[in-house]
Amino acid sequence: MHSATPSADPATDAALRLAGVRETIDRISALSARASNAVTLVAVSKTHGAEAIAPLIAAGQRVFGENRVQEAQDKWPALKETTPDIALHLVGQLQSNKAADAVALFDVIHALDRPSLLVALARAMHKAGRQVPCFVQVNIGAEAQKGGCPIAQVPQLVAQACSADIPVIGLMCVPPADIEPAPYFALLAKMARDEGLEGLSMGMSGDYETAIMLGATHVRVGTALFGAR
Numbered sequence: 001m002h003s004a005t006p007s008a009d010p011a012t013d014a015a016l017r018l019a020g021v022r023e024t025i026d027r028i029s030a031l032s033a034r035a036s037n038a039v040t041l042v043a044v045s046k047t048h049g050a051e052a053i054a055p056l057i058a059a060g061q062r063v064f065g066e067n068r069v070q071e072a073q074d075k076w077p078a079l080k081e082t083t084p085d086i087a088l089h090l091v092g093q094l095q096s097n098k099a100a101d102a103v104a105l106f107d108v109i110h111a112l113d114r115p116s117l118l119v120a121l122a123r124a125m126h127k128a129g130r131q132v133p134c135f136v137q138v139n140i141g142a143e144a145q146k147g148g149c150p151i152a153q154v155p156q157l158v159a160q161a162c163s164a165d166i167p168v169i170g171l172m173c174v175p176p177a178d179i180e181p182a183p184y185f186a187l188l189a190k191m192a193r194d195e196g197l198e199g200l201s202m203g204m205s206g207d208y209e210t211a212i213m214l215g216a217t218h219v220r221v222g223t224a225l226f227g228a229r
């Protein structure tokens with residue numbers, strides 16, 4: 001059942017991969033005594049075109065993630081026209097000068113990580129009259145090359161966001177590559193508890209099972225759904 005035999009039909013393959021990921025989410029949720037609807041599957045469709053996305057929409061997937069504002073602007077308006085109940089999540093780094101575009105297009109932003117972006121987002125949301133829920137992205141492995149708020153500055157950034165009327169729904173992280181992610185997920189979960197935040201955006205194709213066991217509410221899965229980029 002799990003060994004989805006590659007078929008000649010890409011749409012069938014996509015539906016099988018989606019069913020497999022959903023089944024894994026249900027199974028791990030049950031193991032961790034969590035309701036499976038407590039975990040939102042964000043299908044990360046970056047670099048994939050409408051022809052790869054459409055089969056997942058047809059199979060019932062409604063939550064998608066993109067990491068570039070421009071790419072999302074090119075792809076999604078047409079897809080949203082045919083399926084209006086799609087929720088679009090921004091999972092990549094966001095430049096402050098793209099804040100207004102991001103607020104206009106996305107339903108959730110996972111990349112609030114610095115005061116300058118906070119100011120730009122608050123202004124854009126106020127102007128658009130649209131409060132977009134945000135995750136504060138944490139640089140959980142303290143990696144120089146990665147985005148995300150330094151751990152020590154998270155409480156201040158969350159407080160600042162709240163006073164700027166930005167709805168902060170949780171914390172997000174991408175743990176360092178090639179090491180066991182569980183300690184990082186556990187740390188993010190503890191930080192969220194300390195902040196009184198319920199949302200935890202953590203877990204990608206390689207580690208979403210571990211992330212769910214440690215409390216993820218949003219898993220961001222690309223490769224396991226769409227194949228390699």
Ligand SMILES: *Cc1c(COP(=O)(O)O)cnc(C)c1O
Nearest residue numbers: 044067091204205220221222223
């Ligand atoms: C690309 C990306 C993902 C999905 O990664 P996969 O390994 O393909 O599942 C998740 N989160 C972020 C921030 C990404 O950029």
